[in-house]
Amino acid sequence: MTGIPPFRVLRAKPLWIANGVITGVLALLFTVFYVGANIDPVDHMKNLPVGLVNADKGAAVGGKQVNLGAQISESITKSTVSGDEIDWKVMDEKKMKEELGKGKLYGALVVPADFTSSTVALTGSATATTPARPTLTVLTNQSAGSVGSALARTATTQAAESSSLQVGKELNSQSGAGQAKLPAAARVLLADPAAVTVKDGHPLDSHSGLGLTAFYYALVLVVCGMLSANVISGQVDHALGYTHNDMGPLRLHRPLIRATRVQTLAIASALMAGLSLLMGTLVMAGAVGLMGMDASHLPLLWLYSVCAIAVSGIGALALLAVFGTPGMLVVTLVFIGMAVPTANATTPLQALPGFYRFLAEFEPLRQITGGIRGILYYDAQADAGLTRGWLMLAVGLALAAIFGFGVTGWYDRKGLHRIPAETEPEKTAAPA
Numbered sequence: 001m002t003g004i005p006p007f008r009v010l011r012a013k014p015l016w017i018a019n020g021v022i023t024g025v026l027a028l029l030f031t032v033f034y035v036g037a038n039i040d041p042v043d044h045m046k047n048l049p050v051g052l053v054n055a056d057k058g059a060a061v062g063g064k065q066v067n068l069g070a071q072i073s074e075s076i077t078k079s080t081v082s083g084d085e086i087d088w089k090v091m092d093e094k095k096m097k098e099e100l101g102k103g104k105l106y107g108a109l110v111v112p113a114d115f116t117s118s119t120v121a122l123t124g125s126a127t128a129t130t131p132a133r134p135t136l137t138v139l140t141n142q143s144a145g146s147v148g149s150a151l152a153r154t155a156t157t158q159a160a161e162s163s164s165l166q167v168g169k170e171l172n173s174q175s176g177a178g179q180a181k182l183p184a185a186a187r188v189l190l191a192d193p194a195a196v197t198v199k200d201g202h203p204l205d206s207h208s209g210l211g212l213t214a215f216y217y218a219l220v221l222v223v224c225g226m227l228s229a230n231v232i233s234g235q236v237d238h239a240l241g242y243t244h245n246d247m248g249p250l251r252l253h254r255p256l257i258r259a260t261r262v263q264t265l266a267i268a269s270a271l272m273a274g275l276s277l278l279m280g281t282l283v284m285a286g287a288v289g290l291m292g293m294d295a296s297h298l299p300l301l302w303l304y305s306v307c308a309i310a311v312s313g314i315g316a317l318a319l320l321a322v323f324g325t326p327g328m329l330v331v332t333l334v335f336i337g338m339a340v341p342t343a344n345a346t347t348p349l350q351a352l353p354g355f356y357r358f359l360a361e362f363e364p365l366r367q368i369t370g371g372i373r374g375i376l377y378y379d380a381q382a383d384a385g386l387t388r389g390w391l392m393l394a395v396g397l398a399l400a401a402i403f404g405f406g407v408t409g410w411y412d413r414k415g416l417h418r419i420p421a422e423t424e425p426e427k428t429a430a431p432a
Contacts, residue, residue, distance in 0.1 A: 026329060030337050037341035041147065041351035047087040048350040050152045051096040051108030051139070052076060059117040068119055069111035072136075072163040076109070079159070086155045087350075100141050100201040102384035103373060106348065107152030108139040108201055109160055119193050123171055136160040136194045139201030142211035143377040148348030149211070157196055164194035204377060205294035213293050214373035215345030217283075221305055221372075222365050224279045225312025226335045229272065230328055232313070233320045236268045242418055261408035261418065265321045269404075272313040280306030297380045304375060304389070308368045311397045315364065318404025339365035367392035 009015060056069025077088050089105065099105045118134035138156045140149045168191045204211060238245040241256035259267070284302050287293040295301055312335065319334070320327035342352065342360035349360050360366045371389020378384035 022329065026332075029333060033337050033341050037352055037356045038347050041347050042085075042151065044353050045085045045151060045351040047084060048148065048151060048155070048348060049087050049089055049099075049105050050156060051099060051105045052088045052090050053093050053096050053108060053110045054090075055093055055113045056111045056115040057113050057117075059120050061116075061120050066116055066120070068116040068167055072111055072167070075163060075166060076159050079162075086152075096139075097201075100139065102378050102381055103141070103144040104384075105152075105201075106141055106144050106148040107156050108141075109156040110137040110139060112137065115194075119167060119171070122193055133195045134193060136164065136196050138196060138198045140198065141201045143202050143204055143208075143373070144211070145345055145348050146210050146212065147346055148351065151348070151351060153198065157198070160194065160196045161192075164192050164196070167194065168192050202377075207292050207294040208376070209293075211377070212345065213287075214376050215343055215369050217287055217293070217376070218308070218343070218345075218365060218369040218372045219340070220283055220287075221280075221308040221368060222312045222335050222339065224283065225272075225276075225309045225314075226316045226331055228275065228279065228309070229268075229313045229316030229320060229331065232268050232271050232275070233317060236264060236271065240264065240267075260412045261321060261416075262405055262412055264418075265317060265404055265408050268317050268321075269314050272317060273310050276306050276310035276313065279309050283309075295376055297375050300380055301372075301375050304371055307393055308371070311393045311400070312364060312368075314404075315396055315400040318400040321404050322407045335364060339363045342366055343369045345369050362392075364392075364396055367396070 052073055054067075054069040054073040056067055058065055058067035058069070060066070073090060077090065089099070091099070093110070096105070096108050096110070100108065112135060115134045115136070118132060121132065138153060138160060140153050142149045171193065172191065207213075209216065234243065235245075237243040238252070239254060239257075240259050241254045245252045280302060284295075284298070284305055288295045288298070288301075316331045316335065319330050323330055338359050341347070342349070342356050342363045343365045344360060349357050352360070367389055370385030371393075374380060374382075374384040374386035374389065378386075380386055
């Protein structure tokens with residue numbers, strides 16, 4: 001033993017520099033990923049999918065067939081006001097409901113079947129009775145994400161209001177001097193004939209967190225896998241005798257069992273796979289049973305939960321095995337730092353800068369969230385995110401295995417064996 005005071009290590013510049021660089025870079029990266037992704041979603045919005053339905057049957061006006069709904073649809077799709085922010089998907093009502101029910105649309109604008117006839121009727125209202133007003137319907141879709149739904153609602157509402165004013169100008173120019181015969185209320189309505197109503201296009205249960213329970217549930221699965229990997233990695237090392245295990249004031253140590261890096265990773269991965277059954281069960285029991293989260297297809301939800309935890313955990317174990325102690329920082333960045341902003345939950349991918357959209361293509365949380373959303377909100381439809389979720393879980397597991405076992409196998413072949421912990425107490429010099 002030396003007589004150097006322990007606190008003297010605080011004078012060591014390398015200790016400050018190394019930890020300062022690591023913690024500083026971590027703070028900067030989290031700021032960039034979290035704040036940078038959400039600082040201006042409207043400015044970054046590109047091709048947000050929104051449905052446009054013209055159900056208008058038209059009406060005969062002056063011996064001609066007129067369809068104001070078709071004019072509105074054409075005007076909206078050709079408008080350059082929104083640039084490429086909105087991707088207007090022209091479709092019928094049936095297709096629109098299907099797309100909303102799969103989370104492929106963030107909202108929709110619907111022109112009703114009687115729009116032309118109701119609008120034209122305003123020009124003939126020569127009575128004091130307030131004429132009936134035609135309606136344009138804006139549909140939202142919180143199940144696809146509350147922020148995306150809000151952005152779509154704003155865009156569709158603005159489009160509907162602009163269309164109403166445009167139709168009003170056309171009616172005024174056509175009616176000409178006939179306006180003087182109309183009552184005051186009719187003339188006011190003629191200038192802005194359409195009322196805009198907002199409805200929920202794909203209603204969710206009240207216990208669905210306004211469309212965010214899928215994201216938070218998926219986040220729990222990823223965190224369980226990530227944190228469990230850190231625990232399991234340490235406990236396997238302790239069980240093999242490579243590290244001490246501190247339990248409060250006690251330091252425990254086991255006899256050394258020599259194992260290659262590949263064997264160690266295999267043991268940890270097997271443990272993770274087995275414990276995922278327990279964790280997946282408890283996550284679902286806590287969310288659905290204890291907290292009352294709305295959920296259906298429970299056997300499928302349980303299986304997907306177990307697999308998501310297992311794949312996330314094995315992926316984290318592979319990073320820990322390859323990078324060692326710095327691996328936990330890499331795991332945190334991959335599974336949390338870069339994952340949360342790109343999960344397509346709080347902010348839609350179409351409202352993220354290009355770099356973040358690129359990350360979303362392979363970040364695990366986005367894939368898992370899509371699968372959970374498909375189960376919870378879209379009746380477990382395969383093309384509502386569930387197929388992609390299963391496929392990306394399989395790809396993630398394969399990549400983790402190839403990377404983890406490939407690199408640790410290379411370490412073993414190069415003779416880069418692990419140094420076991422000392423099993424004997426340090427000897428002290430005899431007093432002079």
